[in-house]
Amino acid sequence: MVLALLGGELHGYAVMTRVAELSDGSVRMGPGTLYGTLNRLVDDGLIEETTDRVARDDNERRRYYQLTGAGREVAVAEVVRLQKLVHRVVEHLPGGALA
C-alpha cells in the first residue's frame, strides 16, 4: 500500500485499484482490510490524510492519503531492497533460465 502511494496522493478506492494493478490482480482488498491498513499506517506516521480536499472538483467527501516523509523513506527503501533482490537472483541464475 505504501508503494501504491509512491506516485502521489490517492483516495481509498484508488489505493485499492492501484494495489490490484501492482500485484497483477492477485491482491484485491476488501473495505475492512483497506481502511484497517490505512488506519494503522496513519497511526504509524507513514501516511497522512491530505487537507486540501475542499478545493477539488471531484467528490469532496473522499479522503485522500499521501506518504509522509518517513513513509516515503520506507517505500523507497523497500523498492531498493526489491531491486537488489531481483538483481541478485538474476545474477545467480544459470544462463538461459529465464528464456
Added chain:
Amino acid sequence: MTPSRTVRLYRRVLWLYPRSFRDEYGDDMAQLLAEQLREEGAWRIWCRLAVDLVLTVPARRLEAHMTRPSSSAVTVLYGLVALVGLLVLLVGGTSIAAVAVGGVVTIVAGSLAFVSARRSRTLTRGSVTAHWWKFLVGGVVALVGLVVVTTITGELPEGGWFLAMLVLLASLASIVTGLLLGLVRLGTGRLAAS
C-alpha cells in the same frame, strides 16, 4: 439485488465493527463498495466481502479492545484475583499443587493488574482507589485486634481457631488490597501528571 440495496445491506453489516472504526471509516467503506459494484458483479464482491469480514472484524475488535483505556474496576478485579492467589499460596502449606496454583495466579493476575493500572487514565478522586487507606487501616486494626484477643484469651477452642484464621486471612486480604489500591493510585497519579 440492486447496487443501492447492496450498499444499504453492507451498512447494516458494518455494525459488526467497533463503533470507533465504524464512525471513522463507515461512510468511506460503503462508498468504496458502491464504486466496486459499478465495475464488478455483486456475487464476486460479496464473496470477497465475506472473507474480508471474517478476517477484519475480529482484528478490529481486538485492536479496539487493546487500545481502550482500562478502568479502575478492571484493575481492582485483577488485584483481587491476585490476592486470592496469594491467600491460596499462604494457606497451601506443604501442598505443592496449592503453592503452584497460588503462585501462578498471583503472578499472572498481579501482572495484569499492573498493566491495567498503567493503561488506566480515567481514575477520578471518587474512584475505588481513593479508599485505599481504609482497607489498609481496617486490615491493620483487625490484625492487631486478633493478636490482642488471642493473647488475652490464651488457648482457643477448635471453633475459635477457625474464626481466628478467618479474621487473619481477611485482615491480610484487606492490607494487601489497600497496598495494591495505593500503588494503583500512585501509578495513575504519575501518569496523569506526565
